[in-house]
Amino acid sequence: MVTLRALTLxxxxxxxxxxxxxxxxxxxxxxxxxxxxxxxxxxxxARAAETPRAQWSWxxxxxxxxxxxxxxxxxxxxxxxxxxxxxxxxxxxxxxTHAAHQVVSAAFTTAxxxxxxxxxxxxxxxxxxVLTKAGFTRVGTxxxxxxxxxxxxxxxxxxxxx
Numbered sequence: 001m002v003t004l005r006a007l008t009l010x011x012x013x014x015x016x017x018x019x020x021x022x023x024x025x026x027x028x029x030x031x032x033x034x035x036x037x038x039x040x041x042x043x044x045x046a047r048a049a050e051t052p053r054a055q056w057s058w059x060x061x062x063x064x065x066x067x068x069x070x071x072x073x074x075x076x077x078x079x080x081x082x083x084x085x086x087x088x089x090x091x092x093x094x095x096x097t098h099a100a101h102q103v104v105s106a107a108f109t110t111a112x113x114x115x116x117x118x119x120x121x122x123x124x125x126x127x128x129x130v131l132t133k134a135g136f137t138r139v140g141t142x143x144x145x146x147x148x149x150x151x152x153x154x155x156x157x158x159x160x161x162x
Contacts, residue, residue, distance in 0.1 A: 002098040004058035004070065007044050011059055012037035014066035022088045026121035029147065044071075056106065060099045062090065070099045072107050079115040080107055084130075091126065100134035104158065114160045119144075119153040131156045 007015075012034055019032035032040070044057035053074070060068035068086035075081055082103050084096050107113045119142055120127035128138065136156035143150045 001063070002095050003061045004099060004102050005061060006048065007041045007057055007059050007069075009038060009041055011066055012041060014059075015040065015069065018066070018068055018085055018087045023085055026124050027085065053111075056103075056111070058099070058103070060084070060086065060095060062093075062095060067095060068099070070096075070103055072103050072111065074111060074113065075117075078113055079117065080111060080113045082107070082116055082118045096127075096130045097133045100130060104134055108160050116158045117155065119155045122152060122154055128154055128156070134158070 015037040016032050016034055019027070019037070021031075024031065044055070047053075047055040047057070055074070056072040058070050059066045060070055067090035068084060070082065070084040073081050073083075082100065084099060086096050104116060107116055116136070118131050118136060120131070122141075132138070136158045138154060139157045140155050141152035142155045144153045
């Protein structure tokens with residue numbers, strides 16, 4: 001069973017495992033050091049204390065094992081974005097989809113958003129399948145500046161029924 005919970009500083013070693021190997025191929029491309037993991041968690045905890053709240057970050061747990069991270073960011077009063085990363089050995093089991101469903105629910109209830117967007121690298125179609133299973137629809141592309149130049153990321157959206 002997949003559960004979400006707030007991050008703690010004790011999660012730093014597990015977060016370095018998440019941000020390593022193939023999991024980071026379409027992010028920074030660099031593994032996260034233990035110090036960087038601590039900084040990432042401190043930032044998430046500080047953002048959680050802000051009022052009004054603009055960011056939520058959760059550890060994705062399979063039983064008691066931290067296998068990933070999922071975040072919700074408020075971009076406007078009604079629109080937010082989600083992003084997620086899973087440890088490579090956790091791919092293909094539906095964990096990201098399950099976590100995304102939980103975050104969509106929180107976005108539309110707790111955060112009061114009416115639209116969510118998410119995107120993925122064009123070479124990562126599995127992430128698109130996660131988004132589709134979580135209710136998102138592909139709406140186009142969004143150019144992102146990367147070390148390899150401009151890359152057209154696949155863009156997805158989900159709106160509440162009004």
